[in-house]
Amino acid sequence: MTASETHRAIDAVWRIESARLIAGLARIVRDVGLAEELAQDALVAALEQWPESGVPNNPGAWLMAAAKHRAIDLLRRNKRLERKHEEIGRLRTVEQEGAASEVDAALDDDVGDDLLRLIFTACHPVLSTEARVALTLRLLGGLTTEEIARAFLVPEPTVAQRIVRAKRTLTEKQVPFEVPRGAELADRLSSVLEVIYLVFNEGYTATAGDDWMRPTLCEEALRLGRILAELADAEPEVHGLVALMEIQASRSRARVGPSGEPVLLLDQNRARWDQLLIRRGLAALERADRLGGGRGPYALQAAIAACHARALTASETDWVEIARLYGELVRVVPSPVVELNRAVAVSMAFGPQAGLELVDALASEPSLRSYHLLPSVRGDFLVKLGRPDEARPEFERAAALTRNARERELLLERARACAEDSAPPGPASA
């Protein structure tokens, strides 16, 4: 094996093993920040030794053993300095777990619980959302600080700072390394789901010119979601979120045109949708439904996505069902944006007039005042109703509100088309 082959092998091992490694270590040292440093030290040791010795047969156990040795060294030093007695207790635990077979057992036995604890700790509400995202990608995704920075288009030192501060906060606030129970679980779980979906959307909104790291975030979020679904399999919303992400991800090849322009859902070539992801998404949604208790916001959005996924052509879309699902969603999460989406679905199911009535009811909504999609949707309904004179100012308003140049061009184009349609018939328009 050449040195670069070994390095790629180490990359792969790190990707596969790092989360479990950090989680296992965190259980022993009860400090996520320290666990991560120990894991990093083990990685450095691998980088030094594996090019000489070759990649070991069980690289995960090797890394774990190396990290534990380091932990013992560290705690011994602390002992000499007569620091915290508590840590000496931990040292004994570490020493007792010395043998390789026991290391293996420790890795296998509780690894699921450890990972779950790690996810909940990284997404703890004492941390800011940005810190949660960075820490989760770092600890569970095995991404480097540089990769996270590139993915989120922020300078590397910013991310490094966020991670350092997050780890310090967890230590200072003495956040316990555990899975929350009872009433706390629901809140904490929604914080975890929020982080995962945020990572997914960050990747999903990436455009063609962006760094390749950005779309990788989608895969990373899916990976986290799937693992969480395995660990917390009694939680319907976890499956709901996984379903939503799988189905959205199934369209990623179809949603960008040859020159990087976005292709709208109804115009997409459905043959390019990834059927494997659709199948997995539908299965996840079924699991969520089987658990009962009514659909939460993620499961409802997944159900809407599933309606599109099941339609072989855009014209076969079950808009009546989608409109109904949006009705449910708006009851669970009352939001003018969801209501606007409902208006679109209603117009597809029952005609533009029905949609227009819902949109007009939103006209006074303060949170939508500068939301370009409101006039854009209204304009669309008016065109369909054969009222181009009224549609034109709506498109112009929408164009003035959007921050996306490509979208602005499209909206102005539609405004111009309205002007032509409303012009008195002459030779030019014949």
Added chain:
Amino acid sequence: MRFMVLIKATKDTEAGVLPDEKLLTEMGKFNEDLVNAGVMQSGEGLHPSSKGARVRFSGGKQTVIDGPFAETKELIAGFWIWKVKSKEEAIEWVKRCPNPTGGDYEIEIRQVFDPEDFGEAYTPELRAQEERLRAKAAEQS
């Protein structure tokens, strides 16, 4: 990059012996890990070669030879298509695969050609044609 991971045939697979529950569970777990990691693109198991056939070409002449075929070690019993970052990553995953025989066994890893591998010979026109073909094939499946 993509790799085809070839599962070789054994006496058992050729005799149509189905895997026992232990192996099925272990394989199921392994497959789940592959899917969770976003590595798995597809995978299929193959019936014994007794249900297959070969068509031998010699010049303009074709002869159909029905299975089974003798050289078990050269036969394929199944395959996966994986998407990974490097050959080394594919190797790391294969190392985690449960040994279907418990004894001597080999799994082969082969890289799948991607458009990029053709270099400049692969023009945008050819790429567009390829994508059209794939879309059509997907429509029919």
